[in-house]
Amino acid sequence: MKRISIIDAKDYVDQEVEIGVWLTDKRSSGKIAFLQLRDGTAFFQGVVLKNQIGEEKFTEIKHLRQETSMVITGTIHEDARSHFGYEIEVSSLEVIGDSNDYPITPKEHGVDFLLDHRHLWLRSKKPHAMMVIRNEIIRATYEFFNQEGFIKIDAPILTGSAPEGTTELFKTEYFDKEAYLSQSGQLYEEAGAMAFGKVFSFGPTFRAEKSKTRRHLIEFWMIEPEMAFMHQEESLEVQERYVAYLVQSVLDHCEYELSLLGRDPEVLKKYTKLPYPRISYDKAIEMLQESGQFPDVKWGDDFGSPEETFLAEQFEQPVFVLNYPKAIKPFYMKPHPTREDVYICADLLAPEGYGEIIGGSERETDYDKLLAKIEEAGLSREAYDWYLDLRKYGSVPHSGFGLGLERAITWITGEDHIREAIPFPRLLNRLNP
Numbered sequence: 001m002k003r004i005s006i007i008d009a010k011d012y013v014d015q016e017v018e019i020g021v022w023l024t025d026k027r028s029s030g031k032i033a034f035l036q037l038r039d040g041t042a043f044f045q046g047v048v049l050k051n052q053i054g055e056e057k058f059t060e061i062k063h064l065r066q067e068t069s070m071v072i073t074g075t076i077h078e079d080a081r082s083h084f085g086y087e088i089e090v091s092s093l094e095v096i097g098d099s100n101d102y103p104i105t106p107k108e109h110g111v112d113f114l115l116d117h118r119h120l121w122l123r124s125k126k127p128h129a130m131m132v133i134r135n136e137i138i139r140a141t142y143e144f145f146n147q148e149g150f151i152k153i154d155a156p157i158l159t160g161s162a163p164e165g166t167t168e169l170f171k172t173e174y175f176d177k178e179a180y181l182s183q184s185g186q187l188y189e190e191a192g193a194m195a196f197g198k199v200f201s202f203g204p205t206f207r208a209e210k211s212k213t214r215r216h217l218i219e220f221w222m223i224e225p226e227m228a229f230m231h232q233e234e235s236l237e238v239q240e241r242y243v244a245y246l247v248q249s250v251l252d253h254c255e256y257e258l259s260l261l262g263r264d265p266e267v268l269k270k271y272t273k274l275p276y277p278r279i280s281y282d283k284a285i286e287m288l289q290e291s292g293q294f295p296d297v298k299w300g301d302d303f304g305s306p307e308e309t310f311l312a313e314q315f316e317q318p319v320f321v322l323n324y325p326k327a328i329k330p331f332y333m334k335p336h337p338t339r340e341d342v343y344i345c346a347d348l349l350a351p352e353g354y355g356e357i358i359g360g361s362e363r364e365t366d367y368d369k370l371l372a373k374i375e376e377a378g379l380s381r382e383a384y385d386w387y388l389d390l391r392k393y394g395s396v397p398h399s400g401f402g403l404g405l406e407r408a409i410t411w412i413t414g415e416d417h418i419r420e421a422i423p424f425p426r427l428l429n430r431l432n433p
Helices: 006-012 055-062 111-116 125-147 186-196 232-253 255-261 265-272 281-291 305-313 367-376 382-389 405-413
Strands: 016-029 032-038 043-049 069-078 086-097 171-174 177-181 198-206 219-228 278-280 319-322 345-350 355-362 398-404
Touching (some): 006 043, 006 086, 016 055, 016 086, 032 055, 055 086, 125 198, 125 232, 125 405, 186 198, 186 219, 186 382, 219 232, 232 255, 232 265, 232 345, 232 405, 278 281, 281 319, 305 319, 305 345, 305 355, 345 405, 398 405
Antiparallel strands (some): 016 032, 016 069, 032 043, 198 219, 219 398, 345 355, 355 398
C-alpha cells in the first residue's frame, strides 16, 4: 500500500492509501466520527464509520486527544464542502504518539500567548499557510534572479561598520575588535556587482530599535540586489517585475494557503499589472497637504505609517515615491543631477496600508564626493576604505534595492501583523511587542 502526503490526495481519489498524521480536532455523533487531520503538507478530514472500524477501535478514536500522532489507512474521496477538496474514509488507525494537555486548543488565544508558544503554534492552519507562502516567495526569489542573470553573494552577518551610518546596531566583540550585527548587506553587494555585474544577497538583518509598531522587527530577512551599469529607472523596472513575479508565484502555487487565510486572489491579481505608478516626493507632499488630513506635514519630513497609507490608497497598485530629501536618506545615494536637495532614490509603497516594502537608490560613484559624505557623517574613513576602493578602480553607474521579506509576506497574505510571518520564537522578536 502506498504512503502519501495529504497534499497529494487529489492523485489518489477512490484509492486506498496510508498517511502519517496528527489530530487537530474531532467530533462524533453516535456511529460516525470526524477527525481533523494534518501532516505538514495540508489539512483535511478523516471520516470514521463505527460499523466499519469496530466498536473497540471506534471507542478508542472517540478518546483521542489533540495532536496525537498516528498512521491511518483509508480511501480518498472528493469533498467539495472543504477548502482542501478531499477527505479520507478511515479503515484502520494506529496511534504512534499520545498527546496530553496540548496548550493551543481550538478556542481563540491572545497574540502574546501564541507568541510564547510559537514552536507549537506553527502546527495551526494560519501560521502553516503563512510559512508555505513564505517558502514560495523565497523559491520564487531565487528563480527570478537566476532567470535575470544574477549571482548570489552572501554578505557577512558580523560587520565592522554601519552601512547606513545609524547607531541602531547590536554591538558585540570580534575577539579584540568591536563588531555589529548586520543591518544590511548592500555595501558588500556593491563590491559583488563590480565583480559579477548583477548580484543579490538574501540573509538576516538586525535593527536595535525598540519599535512598537506593527511594521518593524528587530530581526528580519532582506533580499538585496545590486546591479552595475544600471541607472535608477532601469532598477525600478527590475523592482516592479520582481514584486509582480512574487505575487504571481503565490497565486500560481499557493491557492489553498490563500484560501485558509481568506485572502482574495482577485485583489492580488491587480498587483501583477505593470508598470506601477510613480510619483515624486514633492508630489507626495502636495497630495498630503491638499488632503487636509495632515496639517503639519511639510517638505523635508519623512513619512510615517499614516502618510504612507494615505498615499498608497490613492492607487490600486504599489506606487513608487521618487527622490527623497538628502537629510532623511543614507549617505551612499547619488545626488539628483539638477537638484542639490534630493537623492536619486525611491521607496515602493504597498497598497492596503502595508507601507514601504522596497527601498532603493542609484549609488554615489565619485570617490571624492563619497569620501566627503563619509567624513560629513562622522564615520570612520578607515572602516570604509574598501568601499571607497570601489570608486577608484573602474567605477560605473550602479543601483540597488532591498526588500524586507516579512513585510512583503504580510502584505501578500493580507495579514494584520508582521509578526505572523516570523517562523520561530526568538528573544529579539519577543522584545518587540
